[in-house]
Amino acid sequence: MGWSVDGAWVEVTLRALVVTRDEHVAHRTFLGDQGEWPFPINGRAYRIARVKTFWGRVTELYSHDGGLVPETARFVDKVLAPAGSTCARHVDVAASVACARCGTFACAACLGPDVIHCRGCEERLFAEANDRPREGAYFAPAALFVAAGGLVGGALGLGAAAASVAIARRVQNKPLRAVIAVGLYGLAAIVYLLVAAIIDGGRDALHR
Numbered sequence: 001m002g003w004s005v006d007g008a009w010v011e012v013t014l015r016a017l018v019v020t021r022d023e024h025v026a027h028r029t030f031l032g033d034q035g036e037w038p039f040p041i042n043g044r045a046y047r048i049a050r051v052k053t054f055w056g057r058v059t060e061l062y063s064h065d066g067g068l069v070p071e072t073a074r075f076v077d078k079v080l081a082p083a084g085s086t087c088a089r090h091v092d093v094a095a096s097v098a099c100a101r102c103g104t105f106a107c108a109a110c111l112g113p114d115v116i117h118c119r120g121c122e123e124r125l126f127a128e129a130n131d132r133p134r135e136g137a138y139f140a141p142a143a144l145f146v147a148a149g150g151l152v153g154g155a156l157g158l159g160a161a162a163a164s165v166a167i168a169r170r171v172q173n174k175p176l177r178a179v180i181a182v183g184l185y186g187l188a189a190i191v192y193l194l195v196a197a198i199i200d201g202g203r204d205a206l207h208r
Helices: 119-131 135-139 142-168 174-207
Strands: 002-005 008-012 016-021 024-030 035-041 044-053 056-063
Touching: 016 035, 024 035, 135 142, 142 174
Parallel strands: none
Antiparallel strands: 002 008, 008 016, 016 024, 035 044, 044 056
């Protein structure tokens, strides 16, 4: 996962936070399972916050004033506004950045916490992210199948997870996504119980 912030790329892996600027590593921090880790970008303070939930780790990036920064699928560079341009909302204030999404000229007050998008586009980015399925959540229950059912349970759990993700990518309704995922995992559990009963029956027959 990653964020584009003020001309830098912030990337988080399982155990590390890496800030890259102009293809050079500007900052690196090792991360734990949960907690907060502050770091600077161009003199501004940001922090990574990570918590553990039933569905897995949730990692988010915040600015110094508590503003949540939206994720970006790839690096998006900062676009400076032309000299002499003014803010689209405050016509008597000089613009500092052209929004990387819509191109609107914005002053510092109209920029979001990532300093590359206007506040309106940041709201739209969050809305789009909420509409996309969080695919990792669909795989979390598969771990229970592995723990309880070994190889057979794991195969069925992963199959249910993969099917849930494939369907979620095509379904926009979030409650319907959840119902489908629960149904697929329920079906996987029934199949596992049937397979386990058949295996147990076969063992009993061999011992007679």
